[in-house]
Amino acid sequence: MKPSRRSDVPGFEVMSILAEIEKLRAAGRDIISLTAGEPGSGAPPAVNAAAAEVHGQNTVLNYSPSFGIAPLRQALAEHYSNWHDVDIPVERIAVTTGSSGAFVLSFLAAFDPGDRVALARPGYPAYRNILTSLGIEVVELDCGPEVRFQPTAEQLEAEVAANGPLKGLMVASPANPTGTMVSRQQLTELAQWCRSNEVQLISDEIYHGITFEQPGVSAAEVDEQAVIISSFSKYWGMPGWRLGWTVLPEYLVDPVARLAGNVALCPPHGSQIAAVKAFSAESMAFAEEQLADYAAARELVLNSLEELGWGNAAPADGAFYVYAHLGDHLKRHGDATSYAKALLHEAGVAVVPGSDFDPVNGHEWIRLSLAPGSDAVRGGLERIRLFHG
Numbered sequence: 001m002k003p004s005r006r007s008d009v010p011g012f013e014v015m016s017i018l019a020e021i022e023k024l025r026a027a028g029r030d031i032i033s034l035t036a037g038e039p040g041s042g043a044p045p046a047v048n049a050a051a052a053e054v055h056g057q058n059t060v061l062n063y064s065p066s067f068g069i070a071p072l073r074q075a076l077a078e079h080y081s082n083w084h085d086v087d088i089p090v091e092r093i094a095v096t097t098g099s100s101g102a103f104v105l106s107f108l109a110a111f112d113p114g115d116r117v118a119l120a121r122p123g124y125p126a127y128r129n130i131l132t133s134l135g136i137e138v139v140e141l142d143c144g145p146e147v148r149f150q151p152t153a154e155q156l157e158a159e160v161a162a163n164g165p166l167k168g169l170m171v172a173s174p175a176n177p178t179g180t181m182v183s184r185q186q187l188t189e190l191a192q193w194c195r196s197n198e199v200q201l202i203s204d205e206i207y208h209g210i211t212f213e214q215p216g217v218s219a220a221e222v223d224e225q226a227v228i229i230s231s232f233s234k235y236w237g238m239p240g241w242r243l244g245w246t247v248l249p250e251y252l253v254d255p256v257a258r259l260a261g262n263v264a265l266c267p268p269h270g271s272q273i274a275a276v277k278a279f280s281a282e283s284m285a286f287a288e289e290q291l292a293d294y295a296a297a298r299e300l301v302l303n304s305l306e307e308l309g310w311g312n313a314a315p316a317d318g319a320f321y322v323y324a325h326l327g328d329h330l331k332r333h334g335d336a337t338s339y340a341k342a343l344l345h346e347a348g349v350a351v352v353p354g355s356d357f358d359p360v361n362g363h364e365w366i367r368l369s370l371a372p373g374s375d376a377v378r379g380g381l382e383r384i385r386l387f388h389g
Contacts, residue, residue, distance in 0.1 A: 006132075006133045006134070006135060007133065009129040009132055009133055010125065010129060012125060012126070012356060013337075013352065013353065013355065013356045014035055014036055014352045014356060017035055017340070017344070017350055017352060018033075018035060018036060020344065020350075021033050021035070021344070021350050024344070024345075024348075029348060030348055031344070031348050031349070031350060032348060032349050032350070032372075032376055032379050032380040032383065033350045033372065033376075034349065034350060034351050034368045034369045034370075034372060034376065034377065034380050035350045035351060035352050035369055036369060036371070037176065037233075037234065037239075037319075037320060037321070037369055037371050038239050038369075038371055038372075039234065039237035039239070039290060039320075039371050040371060040372040040373045040376065041237045041286075041290045041293075041373070042237050042238075043236060043237055043238045043241065043274075043278075044236060044237070044277070044278060044280075044282065044283035044286040044287060045282070045283075045286065046277040046278075046280050046282045046283045046286075047236070047238065047274050047275060047277045047278050047283060048274075049277070050273065050274040050276070050277040051270060051271075051273075051274035054270050054273050054274060055270070059270070059273070061269040061270045062269065063265055063266050063269070064266045064267070064269045064272060065266065066094075066257060066260040066261040066264075066265065066266050067093070067094040067095060067257060067260065068093075068094065068095025068096075068245070068266070068267055068272055069095070069269075069272045069273065070090070071276050072095055072272050072273075072275055072276050073090045073093045073094075073095060074090055075276050075278075075279045076093050076095075076245055077089070077090050077093060078279070079279055080218070080220060080247070083208075083215075083218075084217075084218045084220055084221050085221070086218070086220045086221055088220060088247055091253060092247055092248050092249070092250065092253055093245060093246075093247055093248075094245060094246050094248060094253075094256055094257070094260060095243065095244070095245050095267045095272060096243075096244045096245055096246060096260070096264075096267055097242050097243070097244070097264050097267045097268065098231060098233065098239075098242045098243065098244045099204070099206050099229050099230065099231035099233065099244035100126065100130075100244070101244060101263075101264055101267070102229040102230075102231075102244050102245065102246035103126065103127070103130055103229060104130060104134075104263065105246065105256050105259050105260055105263065106202060106227045106229065106246055106248070106252070106256065107130060107131060107134055107136065108134065108259050108263075109252050109255040109256045109259055110167075110168060110200045110202070110227065110252060111131075111134070111136050111167055111168055111200075112136075112167075113134065113135030113136065114135065114136070114137065115136050115137065115167035115168065116136075116137045116139050116163075116164070116165070116166050116167055116168075117131055117136055117137070117138060117139065117166065117167060117168035117169070117170060118139040118140075118141055118151065118156060118159060118166050118168070118169050118170065119138065119139070119140060119141065119151075119169070119170035119171075120140075120141050120143040120149065120150060120151045120170075120171075120172070120175070121140040121141060121142055121143060121357075121358050121359075121360065122143070122149065122177055122178060122323070122354060122357035122358035122361075122362055122365070123140075123143075123170075123172065123175065123176070123177075123357060123358075124172065124175075124176045124177075124204070124357070125356050125357060127170050127204075128140070136168075139159060139163070139166065140360075141155045141156075141159065142360070143155075144361070145312060145314070148180050148314075148315060149175065149178040149180045149314050149315075149323075150171075150173070150175065150180055150181075150182050150186065151169070151171065151190065152186070152189075152190075153189050153190060153192075153193040156169065156190075156193055156197075156199075157193075160197070165197070166197065166199050167199060167200065168199060168200045168201075168202060169190065169194055169199050169200070169201050169202065170202050170204065171187070171190060171201065171202070171203050171204065171219070172203075172204035172205075172206075172207075173187070173203070173204075173205070173216060173217070173318075174207040174208075174210065174211060174216060174317055174318030174319040175204075175207075175319065176207070176319055176321060176357075177314075177321050177323045177352075177354065177356075177357045177367040178314035178315075178316075178321070178323045179314060179315070179316040179317055179318055179319040179320075179321050179322065179323065180314055180315050180316075180317050181211065181214075181216060181217075181317040181318050182217070183217070184217045184221070184222070187203075187217050187219060187222055188222045191219065191222045191223035191226060194223070194225075194226075195223065195225065200225075200227065201219060201223060201225070201226040201227070202226070202227040202228075202229065203218070203219035203226050203227065203228050203229070204229050204230075205218055205219070205228055205229065205230045206229065206230050206231045206233065206234055206244075207234050207235070207318055207319040207320075208230060208235065209234075209235030209287065209291070210234060210235055210291060210294060210318050210319055210320055211317060211318035212295055212298060212316070212317065212318060213317060214317075216318060220247060224249065225249045226247075226249070227246060227247070227248060227249065227252065228246060228247035229244065229245075229246050230244060230245055230246075231243065231244035231245070232244065232275055232278060234319075234320075235287050235291075236275075236278045236283065236287055237287070237290060238271075238275070238278070241268070241271040241274075241275065242267070242268055242271065243267055243268065243271045243272065243275055244267075293373050293374050294320045294370050294371070294373075294374075296374040297320070297370040297373060297374040297376075297377040297378075298316055298320075298322065298370055300374060300377050300378055300381060301316075301322045301368060301370070301377060301381065302316065302322070304381050304385075305324065307385065308381070308384060308385065308388065309327055309328055309329060309388055310324040310325060310326060310327050310329070310366075311324065311325030311326065311327030311328075312324070312325050313325070320369060320370035320371045321367050321368065321369055321370065322367070322368045322370065323354065323357075323365055323366075323367050324365065324366060324368070325364055325365050326339055326364055326365065326366060329388070330364060335353070335355075335363040335364070336353035336354050336355060336362065336363050336364060336365055336366050337353045337355060337363065339353070339366065340352065340353045340366060342387075343384065343387055346387060347383045347384065347386065347387035348383060349380045349383045349384055349387070351366045351367065351368050351369075352366065352367045352368075352369075353365075353366055353367075354366055354367060368380075
């Protein structure tokens with residue numbers, strides 16, 4: 001017996017690093033982890049209190065509707081009105097088991113095996129791996145510093161001219177690992193190109209709210225045919241609650257509903273009840289306090305780049321990452337994986353090599369997470385300086 005060919009996708013290296021961190025800590029090592037995008041703050045207190053009330057009252061948690069409970073979907077619709085000044089019918093909003101569930105459902109509904117879907121490289125590896133496992137051809141666009149690590153309409157035109165039509169385009173703004181964002185004009189241009197070429201635009205907006213110079217532009221503001229994917233994991237600090245959502249174009253509502261009822265039945269019921277409180281004034285204020293700390297951590301890193309001897313860094317417009325080239329450190333360590341391993345074992349600081357995000361050029365880059373907060377980042381930077389000598 002053999003496993004399926006579709007299961008032959010790379011693992012996520014950050015998960016291996018987290019396992020190594022656990023071993024080192026169990027052996028008594030003091031490790032500062034600047035790896036995963038896990039906010040150190042946890043959920044807003046009002047959300048935690050709502051969850052405690054749910055369980056304290058022994059609330060019966062059964063299956064919810066496959067698209068989620070009505071109060072949460074309504075709260076999400078109001079959120080888009082407040083943040084983006086768009087009116088989205090509740091019927092087009094589906095609550096999912098994390099953003100991961102939204103990716104799987106939207107990919108299944110929008111694409112057939114053999115379809116070609118474009119995405120930026122570097123980018124979040126799960127896009128590539130989920131699409132590949134579903135038999136969809138991934139078209140990686142080489143998006144380096146010259147295009148601010150984001151895809152352009154010109155790249156899409158060139159790809160189609162060289163290799164044939166596309167069926168989808170995956171965009172992330174702010175992006176993981178780079179933190180770069182697309183402007184309203186660029187997002188509009190991409191959306192117009194997609195409509196003109198019958199390409200489904202999918203916009204990952206999971207890091208909306210975590211921006212430093214200007215707010216993120218939602219694809220809902222420029223194209224009602226876009227698929228939008230987001231989550232409570234980042235801005236609200238709730239990754240373990242496994243709760244995300246997708247905003248769907250009308251033609252995908254029924255297909256996703258039928259798939260959702262079969263694939264996962266429903267998102268976690270208790271998490272949904274508590275998450276309604278994420279949109280309270282108290283919770284939004286809490287999230288903004290965490291944003292201020294991410295901003296402080298970002299400044300610490302950006303102001304240290306020259307001293308650390310790292311090379312160019314991607315413009316960290318949003319999210320909570322700094323993606324930096326290793327510069328002259330490559331001469332000593334050879335590649336980012338060796339650098340990250342030495343940094344972890346010798347200095348007790350964990351970062352992520354860029355090879356997860358870019359299988360072509362990522363061996364020269366590392367990603368440092370700001371999510372643990374400014375105190376952890378400050379301590380990590382001090383150790384990195386000593387490691388560099």
